[in-house]
Amino acid sequence: MSGARYGIGAICVMWGVLLAGCHDGLKDLEDIPFEPTPYAIKDPADFTPMLIPEDNPMTAEGVALGRMLFYDPILSRDSTVSCATCHHADKAFTDGLPVSAGFGGRLGKRSALSLQNVGYFNTGLFWDGRSATLEEQSLHPVADSVEMASSWPEAERKLRDHAEYPALFRKAFGIAKVEEINRTTVGKALAQFERTLISADSRYDKVMRGAVRFTESERRGRQIFFDAEPGVLPTGECGHCHQPPMFSGLEYFNNGIDEIRDLTKVKDKGRGAVTGSVFDNGKFRSPSLRNIALTAPYMHDGRFQTLRQVIDHYNEGGHYAENASPNVRLLHFSERDKADLTAFLLTLTDTAFVRDPRFIHP
Numbered sequence: 146m147s148g149a150r151y152g153i154g155a156i157c158v159m160w161g162v163l164l165a166g167c168h169d170g171l172k173d174l175e176d177i178p179f180e181p182t183p184y185a186i187k188d189p190a191d192f193t194p195m196l197i198p199e200d201n202p203m204t205a206e207g208v209a210l211g212r213m214l215f216y217d218p219i220l221s222r223d224s225t226v227s228c229a230t231c232h233h234a235d236k237a238f239t240d241g242l243p244v245s246a247g248f249g250g251r252l253g254k255r256s257a258l259s260l261q262n263v264g265y266f267n268t269g270l271f272w273d274g275r276s277a278t279l280e281e282q283s284l285h286p287v288a289d290s291v292e293m294a295s296s297w298p299e300a301e302r303k304l305r306d307h308a309e310y311p312a313l314f315r316k317a318f319g320i321a322k323v324e325e326i327n328r329t330t331v332g333k334a335l336a337q338f339e340r341t342l343i344s345a346d347s348r349y350d351k352v353m354r355g356a357v358r359f360t361e362s363e364r365r366g367r368q369i370f371f372d373a374e375p376g377v378l379p380t381g382e383c384g385h386c387h388q389p390p391m392f393s394g395l396e397y398f399n400n401g402i403d404e405i406r407d408l409t410k411v412k413d414k415g416r417g418a419v420t421g422s423v424f425d426n427g428k429f430r431s432p433s434l435r436n437i438a439l440t441a442p443y444m445h446d447g448r449f450q451t452l453r454q455v456i457d458h459y460n461e462g463g464h465y466a467e468n469a470s471p472n473v474r475l476l477h478f479s480e481r482d483k484a485d486l487t488a489f490l491l492t493l494t495d496t497a498f499v500r501d502p503r504f505i506h507p
């Protein structure tokens with residue numbers, strides 16, 4: 146195959162001036178300079194530094210390629226679905242649906258997760274933590290029958306035959322042959338782009354930096370969230386599982402959204418399907434609450450439309466399950482407490498992040 150391609154490529158070079166139709170994809174890749182520009186991640190002050198895999202250093206070229214791939218439906222079977230179909234920048238990279246719709250409108254079983262700060266998530270990706278790295282994670286949607294419904298050999302073929310991608314992969318990874326455009330290099334590029342999606346400039350962050358102050362309602366909401374004034378204000382217990390600065394514990398809990406009388410009979414096993422332990426059935430990762438105002442509907446199956454419904458769920462103590470966390474219990478919030486807690490959650494919205502021109506469709 147490639148011999149024929151390069152044969153055509155050579156003819157193109159000879160006749161290139163006359164035949165303006167010959168494109169970059171057929172040039173000898175090694176003629177294209179490989180001079181990657183290092184890309185430095187700026188970790189927000191209170192974040193634990195991001196771990197970058199040694200075999201995938203961040204470069205401006207890699208990030209730019211990842212961004213192109215993220216928005217390009219080429220990775221799906223009929224070139225209709227891209228990563229951005231389910232991860233919209235203006236919704237903090239969720240899609241506003243209870244469960245995502247992918248190839249041909251097919252519905253998945255879970256709600257799309259936000260991608261903000263995803264480069265800091267080292268304890269497992271997805272609601273159930275089944276994927277360890279961003280590089281590996283990106284292999285899933287392409288071949289998932291309800292997401293992009295393609296296959297890797299097919300996606301690789303389309304990228305290798307493309308007019309622009311071979312040169313971009315060369316510039317990002319120094320590949321010498323189009324065959325090196327494969328799931329590994331695609332995964333690396335997507336991961337590099339995703340690592341740049343850092344959100345740490347919400348009103349909450351500005352208060353932490355001393356730039357602005359909470360309103361009284363936000364302040365009260367914060368105290369409830371973190372159990373900071375027991376006896377004076379109700380304890381919300383939220384901070385145990387949604388810990389700053391990520392507002393996610395990066396751990397797995399059953400937060401009591403369903404009554405489960407028998408742990409062996411759970412519709413979506415969640416973490417249990419990964420660990421094989423019955424006691425993990427019905428546990429999910431406590432998701433980040435950053436930009437939570439933009440990521441409705443809520444929970445892994447998108448069952449709640451509003452933050453008020455979520456707060457009512459916790460206030461009522463959740464449903465019985467043997468493995469439900471004891472931190473989900475009757476809370477006795479007043480109307481004012483609920484409003485204040487909501488006001489605090491709204492301070493986690495980072496409008497600079499969702500409008501960042503570096504993250505939108507290139």
Ligand code: HEC
Nearest residue numbers: 227228231245246247255256257258270271272283286292
């Ligand atoms: C059809 C919709 C859809 C498409 C297309 C899609 N995703 Fe997702 N994505 C989801 C859903 C739903 C989840 C949560 C699934 C789960 O946890 O089981 C998710 C989860 C993720 C996560 C995990 C985030 C976390 O916090 O753990 C990452 C990373 C991600 N997607 C990146 C991508 C990339 C990269 C692509 C393109 C190659 C992509 N997604 C394509 C719907 C989609």
Ligand code: HEC
Nearest residue numbers: 381382383386398400429430431432443444445459470472
């Ligand atoms: C025991 C740990 C725990 C406690 C306590 C807890 N949460 Fe959660 N929270 C979770 C888990 C786990 C999920 C995801 C559950 C699922 O989808 O099945 C979640 C989901 C959410 C969601 C939906 C997020 C999304 O992206 O869909 C919001 C909002 C939320 N919690 C807010 C709160 C608030 C406010 C409190 C305090 C009143 C609180 N949580 C207390 C563990 C907890």
